[in-house]
Amino acid sequence: MLAFIIRRIGQAMLVIGVMVVIVFFGVNVIGDPVWMLISPEMDQSAVEATKIALGLDKPIWEQFIYFVGNALQGDMGRSFVHGEPAIKLILSRMPATMELALVALFMAILIGMPLGVYAGLKPETRLAKGIMAVSILGFSLPTFWVGLMLIMFFSIMLGWLPATGRGDTVRVLGIETSLLSLNGWTYIALPALNLALLKISLVIRLARAGVREAALMDYVKFARAKGLSQRRIVGVHILKNIMIPIVTVLGLEFGSLVAFSVVTETIFAWPGMGKLLLEAIQRLDRPVIVAYVMVVVVLFVVINLVVDVLYSVLDPRVRLTEAKA
């Protein structure tokens, strides 16, 4: 296991290195941040002054060497726009995005699994067909549109839930979370549902396909012949076997929930790091973009590790091969 983890970390370092080079020079190709930062009314000498203040007057390769030098000492640079350390900005926004993604993930599992399993067990019923039809909608409707419709229905027409923002937060172990108050849940419900919608559909489809395949397997027939209850057959024998693909996919999807919650965060004015990234891209805030990419790469690597560990928990075959190796 240890060798495996070390190998993974090595790969991650390589990916981070490549990404940083691409992003650093890529952002530079798009444009010069000074035009996004300076007040348009300023004259030529003020433009030069800003370039010097931010180190943008140096050739790009020199900026890169300087950046790498600092990065190796743990300093990712300061945001051009906010003047604060880029990492600090991202980490301060991370809890909001994380809790949004987590709630969305749980919604996906809690709603998607039962529906999918049902649709897999009784594929011919009307309800199952209805579930599948709705899951197609979940896949194909654009997130921003669904988000606006949710706001329209639940906030404006019914007035049940607030339309925008994050609720009261409580500080637990140094992390701000809004999940510990009822007020917080009223705020997170709509954005999390919006973010989860696509994943719910995904889980439904995966679960249904898995159940239909597993239901025909010999071990299920054997269990049935043995006289086990339906509940036990589904709950233990089938579920356990269909979990592996679902865990894999959800693991990867959790990464994308965190990294690409941009649209949902913007529509619901959720103060997470997706909004920060969007603004950083719009204003060419290179330090923030680079730091963000690094954080996301690390996140994906960690998630993949966790998924691999979960495999071995769920599937004894994986444990056995590893033990031999």
Next chain:
Amino acid sequence: MTSIRLLALAATAALTMGSAISALQAQELRIGLSAEPSSIDPHYHNLSPNNMLSRQVFETLVGQNEKQALEPSLAESWKTLDDNTWEFKLRRGVKFFDGSDFTADDVLATFKRLPAVPRSPSSFAPFIAGQTIEKVDSHTIRIKTTAPAPLVPTSLSTFGIVSKACAETLSTEDFNALKCQGGTGPFKYSEFRPGDRVVMERNNAYWGKKPDWEKVSFRFLTAAPTRVAAILAGDVDVIEGVPPSDMARLKSNANLSVVEELSNRVIYFHLDHFRETSPFITAKDGSPIKNPLRDLRVRQALSMALNRQAIVDRIMEGQAVPAEQVLPSSFFGTSQTLKPTPFDLAGARKLLADAGFPNGFKMKMHGPNGRYTNDTKILEAAAQMYTRLGIDIEIETIPPANFFTRASQGANGDPEFSFILVGWGAGTGETSGSLQALVGTFDRTRGWGAANRGRYSNKAMDEVLTEALRTVDNTKRAALLARASELSMNDLGIIPSHYQTNVWASRKGIKVTARADEYTLATGITR
């Protein structure tokens, strides 16, 4: 089933009652902003949302009213002693939040801080360049300039004063962490959550008229549909930047009121005046031609073929006014004789033919997407209008970050495009800055023409404007600026399209003072 329905009913009732109660007690005002500040340090970044928030906490020496005319603020009065010296009398009895007195020393310390804020993305230092400040007594300061400088009071209206203690010891991060108690404004910051909101509390020791609100939260709702949803759902009491497409809906809503005011922002076309052959203009068969935009008749044809009223009515849905110069004629230094060019397609065709282009030519127009209200649609409309004129038009819209870099300094350091859509807001509320930057001859050493992306040059205009910039007498200066406006606009240094209007929506019973500078100030919102 019934119980679920009951529950839902009870929940709705509770929520409605909750909001009714909070509306009654409404000591808190909730505002949805369209842009987010980069910091709440008043001297870190000369950026509209930063300035807007900070002027409610850190007051300026000279204020700007809702039409951007100057008014006393921390300075009670000012006058010139001679052409190169201004004297400002400071208001007495003003206290900072920490209880200390506001004196000339604080102004001096602020002046010292302006050029010394580290990593400032857009410093305030240019506003006080060439000014030396001296203290006469505890409540009088003098500002000396190297040349006659009529705009000194205007430049002092751009930045807030902080106490000497804050100015000398605190960094931008300290300001963001609410460590500065050195403001004098009607509000003080009580919370700053980047990406989410800024909260202010009333300063009960304020020297002026105390605002109606004990607490004001400014929420950053940068997406327009989100802002509209937030006010419809009752999440906020006031929103700024109402998008034209939602105007009708909000106006017809009985629970909301909408106010608007002509802004200081003009949307215009800048054209290539300086190249013999322009990179994005060719004959219809693609062969190179001489740059037609250097011919006044062609520029006039392009201005006449632009149906400004149609843009205002159809695309801006009435949230704009046809433009004839760099600022609406109600502002200082504008020409009262210029009128928007009327739409005249036949006349435009004739001028184009007279200029030697009876069959038109081929041109590519560029513009930013998402920087100005409906910018892409305006560009598309203009393209259709010019197609009717007989010009083969292609358009390309580019993300602002890329657009402004290329439009200002292309690959070889010159503006890259031939014909662009841009906008310009005059933060100073008068025309000299706009004329100098947009149509003044490009000159690095003088700092002229910084935003002259067509490199227009008109010696006669330059001379009149230079004269205006050293004329301290207001009446004379206004006349000179009007003259400079006429010289540059009759020659079509730029083709103005329209002035935007700023629109606010608020819950019924809450009155918003609409402002020309796009600022949403809690002091201007009453019940």
